[in-house]
Amino acid sequence: MSRIALVPVLSLSALFASTAFAHVGYGGRDFGTLGSNAVSITNQTVSGSFGWADATDSDWGDSHRGRFYRFTLTAPASVAITAQRNSLGSGTQGLFLPAFSLYRGLGQLAPEAGGHDFSDLSLASRPVGTEGSTRALADWSIGNDTTYNVAGDPNSGVKYAARLAYFTYIGHAADGTSANFGNAAGINGDGVADGFVTATFANLAAGDYSVWVAGANYAAQQVEGPSIFPTYGVSVTVGVVPAPAAAAMLGLAGLLKRRRGA
Ligand SMILES: [Ca+2]
Ligand SMILES: [Ca+2]
Structure with missing residues (x-):
């Protein structure tokens, strides 16, 4: 009985950890500056x-239902x-179908407050009802809250003004077909709903x-949630x-080798 009684307590704490206080952030999800x-x-x-x-449909999506990663290019x-499901998590094994979108730009970073979907700025900058x-x-933006010199005290003065962070859409890839990801126009599905999806952005x-x-x-939004996911x-x-030029050179070299019987 005691083990059963523990379940909702743990779930509630997980809810608060993952949802109520979650902001756009990259902790543990920074690929750094990409090298070779x-x-x-x-x-x-x-x-x-x-x-x-x-987040492909007409009423947009909730940032909490995904994870933000970041990387930097110096040239x-x-x-x-590539995204591949693995065995972590509380959900049913072998069910998750990943998708990702790539954007230029980053959310607000510490010491600024993180952006979140229901900040005043976020609400003011998107259609009602989203x-x-x-x-x-598509491109989108998210707002954070003002950071005051003394936390939570507007009378102490503004340390960092609330602002919108902008994400400029570059592209995406989705596991599977419209049978799972729905009917929004222009989705690049990989055709096989197997928990794996990859794409290259040139x-x-x-x-x-x-x-x-x-x-x-x-369709899973009908059965998961609304508060604990x-x-x-x-x-x-x-x-x-x-780069395409380098790849073409490599391909050409391979072709010449084969023609020479090397
Ligand atoms: Ca939606
Ligand atoms: Ca796939």
């Missing part, structure tokens, strides 16, 4: 299995991003990027791939 080796982050979980798909490059600020297939400019990884099962583990890998 691909980098993987394998210890993160996503709250809910529908967040990405839900133009093409970047491959579920959140997040958009999987010729990205130097700068800072955000990758939002979340679930691609649109199952979590799903996902391994995310990001790496620079050879």
Whole structure:
């Protein structure tokens, strides 16, 4: 009995840890400045299995239902991003279908307050009735709260004014088909709902990027939540791939070798 009684307590604390105080952030999800080796982050979980798909529709989506990762390029490059479900999390094993969107730009970083969907600025900057600020297939922005010199005391003066952080949409990829991610126009599904999805984004400019990884099962929003969500583990890998010119050269070299019988 005592073990059973513990369950809702743990779930409630998990709720507060993952939802009530969650802001856009990159803790444990920073790939750093990309070099020649691909980098993987394998210890993160996503709250809910529908967040990405839900952010493709007309009432936008909730940033809490996905995870933000970041990377930096110091020179133009093409970047491959892969998301693969793993065995972490409280949700049903083998069910999670990942998707991700890539954006230029970052959310607010410490010491500023993190952005969140229901800040005054966020609410003022998006259509009434939207579920959140997040958009999987378009540019979007999110606001934070003012940081005062003395925490929570407006009379102490403004240390960091609230502001919007802007995410400039570059592209996306989704596991599976419209049977799972829904009918929004222009979604690049990989056709096989197997918990794995990958895409390469060519010729990205130097700068800072955000990758939002979340679930691609649109219908799951009908059965998950509304306050406590199952979590799903996902391994995310990001790496620079050879520029098209270099790849073409490599391909040409291989072709010449084969023709020479090497
Ligand atoms: Ca939605
Ligand atoms: Ca797939």
